[in-house]
Amino acid sequence: xxxxxxRTASPVTRRTVLKVIGGVGAGLMxxxxxxxxxxxxxxxxxxxxxxxxxxxxxxxGDVIVTVMRSDMGQGVRTSFAMLVAEELDADWxxxxxxxxxxxxxxxxxQQTGGSSSITSHNRDLRxxxxxxxxxxxxxxxxxxxxxxSSCTTDAGVVKHASSGKSLSYGELAGTAAxxxxxxxxPKLKDKSEFKLIGKPTNRVDNHDxxxxxxxxxxxxxxxxxxxxxxxxxxxxxxxxxxFDDKAARQVPGxxxxxxxxxxxxxxxxxxxxxxxxxxxxxxxxxxxxNIGVSSATLHEAMVKEVRSHDAAPAGAKVVAATLxxxxxxxxxxxxxxxxADVRPDSCTVWVPTQNPSGAKEAAVDASGLPEDKVTVNVTxxxxxxxxxxxxxxxxxxxxxxKAVKKPVKLQWSRxxxxxxxxxxxxxxxSFQGAVxxxxxxxxxxxxxxFARGRGGRGYRDAGIMxxxxxxxxxxxxxxxxxxxxxxxxxxxxQVDVANECFIDELASAAGQDPLEFRQKHxxxxxxxxxxxxxxxxxxxxxxxxxxxxxxxxxxxxxxSCSAYVMEASVEGDKFKLHRVVGVIDVGTAVNPRGVQAQMxxxxxxxxxxxxxxxxxxxxxxxxxxxxxxxxxxRLNEMPELxxxxxxxxxxxxxxxxxxxxxxxxxxANAVFAAxxxxxxxxxxxxxxxx
Amino acid sequence: xxxxxxxxxxxxxxVDAPPDTPMLWVLRDRLGLTGTKYGCxxxxxxxCAILLDGAEERxxxxxxxxxxxxKIVTIEGLTRDGSHPAQRAWMENDVPQCGYCQPGQVxxxxxxxxxxxxxxxxEIDQVFExxxxxxxxxxxxxxxxxxxxxxxx
Ligand code: FES
Ligand code: FES
Numbered sequence: 001x002x003x004x005x006x007r008t009a010s011p012v013t014r015r016t017v018l019k020v021i022g023g024v025g026a027g028l029m030x031x032x033x034x035x036x037x038x039x040x041x042x043x044x045x046x047x048x049x050x051x052x053x054x055x056x057x058x059x060x061g062d063v064i065v066t067v068m069r070s071d072m073g074q075g076v077r078t079s080f081a082m083l084v085a086e087e088l089d090a091d092w093x094x095x096x097x098x099x100x101x102x103x104x105x106x107x108x109x110q111q112t113g114g115s116s117s118i119t120s121h122n123r124d125l126r127x128x129x130x131x132x133x134x135x136x137x138x139x140x141x142x143x144x145x146x147x148x149s150s151c152t153t154d155a156g157v158v159k160h161a162s163s164g165k166s167l168s169y170g171e172l173a174g175t176a177a178x179x180x181x182x183x184x185x186p187k188l189k190d191k192s193e194f195k196l197i198g199k200p201t202n203r204v205d206n207h208d209x210x211x212x213x214x215x216x217x218x219x220x221x222x223x224x225x226x227x228x229x230x231x232x233x234x235x236x237x238x239x240x241x242x243f244d245d246k247a248a249r250q251v252p253g254x255x256x257x258x259x260x261x262x263x264x265x266x267x268x269x270x271x272x273x274x275x276x277x278x279x280x281x282x283x284x285x286x287x288x289x290n291i292g293v294s295s296a297t298l299h300e301a302m303v304k305e306v307r308s309h310d311a312a313p314a315g316a317k318v319v320a321a322t323l324x325x326x327x328x329x330x331x332x333x334x335x336x337x338x339x340a341d342v343r344p345d346s347c348t349v350w351v352p353t354q355n356p357s358g359a360k361e362a363a364v365d366a367s368g369l370p371e372d373k374v375t376v377n378v379t380x381x382x383x384x385x386x387x388x389x390x391x392x393x394x395x396x397x398x399x400x401x402k403a404v405k406k407p408v409k410l411q412w413s414r415x416x417x418x419x420x421x422x423x424x425x426x427x428x429x430s431f432q433g434a435v436x437x438x439x440x441x442x443x444x445x446x447x448x449x450f451a452r453g454r455g456g457r458g459y460r461d462a463g464i465m466x467x468x469x470x471x472x473x474x475x476x477x478x479x480x481x482x483x484x485x486x487x488x489x490x491x492x493x494q495v496d497v498a499n500e501c502f503i504d505e506l507a508s509a510a511g512q513d514p515l516e517f518r519q520k521h522x523x524x525x526x527x528x529x530x531x532x533x534x535x536x537x538x539x540x541x542x543x544x545x546x547x548x549x550x551x552x553x554x555x556x557x558x559x560s561c562s563a564y565v566m567e568a569s570v571e572g573d574k575f576k577l578h579r580v581v582g583v584i585d586v587g588t589a590v591n592p593r594g595v596q597a598q599m600x601x602x603x604x605x606x607x608x609x610x611x612x613x614x615x616x617x618x619x620x621x622x623x624x625x626x627x628x629x630x631x632x633x634r635l636n637e638m639p640e641l642x643x644x645x646x647x648x649x650x651x652x653x654x655x656x657x658x659x660x661x662x663x664x665x666x667x668a669n670a671v672f673a674a675x676x677x678x679x680x681x682x683x684x685x686x687x688x689x690x
Numbered sequence: 691x692x693x694x695x696x697x698x699x700x701x702x703x704x705v706d707a708p709p710d711t712p713m714l715w716v717l718r719d720r721l722g723l724t725g726t727k728y729g730c731x732x733x734x735x736x737x738c739a740i741l742l743d744g745a746e747e748r749x750x751x752x753x754x755x756x757x758x759x760x761k762i763v764t765i766e767g768l769t770r771d772g773s774h775p776a777q778r779a780w781m782e783n784d785v786p787q788c789g790y791c792q793p794g795q796v797x798x799x800x801x802x803x804x805x806x807x808x809x810x811x812x813e814i815d816q817v818f819e820x821x822x823x824x825x826x827x828x829x830x831x832x833x834x835x836x837x838x839x840x841x842x843x
Binding site for chain 1: 691710712715716718720722723725728729731734737766769770772777782785787788789792815818819823825828830
């Protein structure tokens with residue numbers, strides 16, 4: 001069996017760049033990434049990107065693809081490399097991935113979120129590959145004195161059929177580097193010509209991961225690094241009054257104690273010394289203005305915002321429902337961390353971030369150095385889920401390094417991470433809907449109140465997948481001191497989950513099968529197909545053991561759609577998951593194996609948050625602090641899981657977030673099918689079924 | 691501080707550390723073996739799993755003073771080239787998503803196979819109910835464990 005080599009390229013050092021440009025053993029650096037700056041909506045137009053930013057071909061034939069989006073497990077390092085390699089006709093075994101540092105001038109927005117990496121970059125990455133291919137073909141044609149159009153490419157080789165000649169990309173790189181970059185738009189392959197795109201491909205970092213070589217933020221080896229943890233206010237909005245560090249400084253291995261913006265940092269020879277030093281600090285905290293805030297007071301405040309729904313059409317059967325969602329922490333497996341090395345005239349940061357430019361801004365602010373003296377390197381991310389958009393851990397690391405004049409590895413403990421997150425907000429939902437005498441839905445009113453500060457808007461179109469007259473949604477907010485942020489699929493985690501629970505209630509009110517009811521009223525044929533496929537694979541309608549129920553839910557956003565059919569039962573005070581069938585359609589999947597993995601992950605996230613995880617607030621503080629209190633599904637609780645990737649052949653859609661929303665909803669609907677009781681609150685508890 | 695002589699991946703290391711220092715931080719911060727991950731520090735997640743005389747141990751709960759002459763193997767020492775059946779099965783089944791938990795999962799598999807070369811589903815459940823994968827790769831983990839078992843026996 002052949003073992004995959006390490007797929008991580010060594011960065012281009014100054015010396016190799018000079019060598020490349022200098023000509024001897026020249027490599028080819030070219031690219032085509034001029035438009036990325038204007039691609040992501042809302043980012044605004046940035047200056048044109050320098051060419052040659054994406055692909056490099058070394059004389060030894062290695063193809064180095066620079067990936068400018070962060071990989072938090074969604075596999076973007078693999079799928080981006082596939083997109084480039086496809087148009088380049090590269091030998092996949094020679095493709096290596098280099099992670100780009102923060103540089104928006106060069107790469108455009110590097111914010112990794114909104115399931116947008118493939119949708120916004122697929123074209124430019126393919127163009128980058130196609131330009132490189134054109135130059136390599138040009139170099140071969142020049143060498144052989146033939147017309148470029150008589151040459152073909154395959155797996156890293158240019159061939160000339162009539163003469164039988166061939167040259168590898170590595171051999172051609174030097175000559176190709178001397179040719180002018182073609183000015184005409186490169187021709188991209190037709191879908192029928194794809195060799196790599198659409199082929200289930202294992203991720204490029206697997207070998208490094210399973211041998212322990214993969215470098216996440218906290219693994220970055222830096223000469224002379226010291227380790228730091230920070231004591232932060234225990235309450236939301238709390239602040240430091242005073243502290244006594246005498247005992248902390250006595251702890252063996254503690255090097256220094258410094259006050260920084262977020263609290264008191266303890267610096268040690270290793271993380272353990274820093275943690276023990278932190279335990280030994282005597283701190284007087286001002287508990288701040290929020291000690292009266294709890295999950296109960298926030299819930300009350302949310303409920304207060306709800307107004308009465310407009311009257312349903314006369315004669316229709318009215319259905320009303322409420323649903324509650326808790327705060328959720330991101331709880332990435334790798335707690336927040338960053339490494340910073342601040343010198344008088346430079347600041348270098350290594351950080352697992354979804355937001356390299358935000359990290360850079362934080363480093364610039366905290367170091368006080370001009371932007372061109374600050375370098376932010378992006379490592380692998382041990383999970384993200386939206387939680388690595390923020391940059392307070394970067395500020396921490398930079399401040400500490402600046403104060404102690406040493407490179408610093410800042411580690412948030414799991415407890416720090418869980419209590420200082422930007423949480424998925426809690427929400428309260430009030431629904432009113434109606435079905436007429438023939439069982440057709442005739443009204444839909446959904447009010448959602450988020451615990452994330454006042455604001456929001458009045459009624460607008462509900463944006464639901466179903467054809468229901470006057471379907472409307474009002475999004476509101478209530479005052480809350482709890483910091484919130486995007487969490488895998490953001491508001492869809494509440495609004496769309498709730499919608500899929502309520503459509504089930506309308507189906508019940510109409511006395512109809514929830515699958516048929518959906519099929520009858522779904523507007524989009526693509527969603528219908530996905531739903532039908534899930535139902536068919538799951539054997540919808542076939543008999544189940546006593547006490548078991550099947551639930552269904554579907555979802556459409558990010559240019560993709562998904563559906564699950566789940567089977568569950570109640571045993572004592574616990575739910576048991578039996579079988580999950582999921583189908584996802586991302587239009588055209590770059591890497592179906594990766595898409596499948598995201599659907600699996602989204603499904604497990606959905607189940608975990610439907611059954612276990614919740615963040616609560618008491619006396620102005622986050623209650624949960626570690627796994628166990630904030631629990632996730634475990635392997636022994638997994639249902640049988642089947643995920644199918646459907647290829648509808650449409651444009652490349654997003655996939656990181658598409659797997660989540662129908663998962664909690666399908667489970668809630670399965671619980672209803674099994675028990676006859678509706679879920680009114682997540683996470684679902686048997687005792688709270690209504 | 692006290693001085694300890696410990697065996698890690700077949701090499702003897704001398705470490706000066708307070709006796710309560712968990713091996714997790716000794717491995718990561720002192721010996722530069724960062725394949726062993728920190729996920730909770732309270733034995734709740736399994737990211738820090740190592741082999742101690744061939745059995746799974748949570749390195750966040752193992753003080754250096756308790757290692758004695760027992761032999762530690764970390765993910766870096768399981769094999770140098772990724773050729774352990776568990777490592778191969780992990781790559782072939784494309785188990786990792788973010789990958790952060792996976793060294794611990796692979797080590798747990800190696801320990802399980804040491805003890806029980808043909809593990810039953812119940813045995814697999816028992817080992818992995820204490821391992822968290824926040825990315826939700828459980829389905830593939832089970833497949834990979836079974837494949838690794840097949841190749842071992
Ligand atoms: S870090 Fe040791 S079990 Fe989680
Ligand atoms: S692969 Fe990300 S935590 Fe397991």
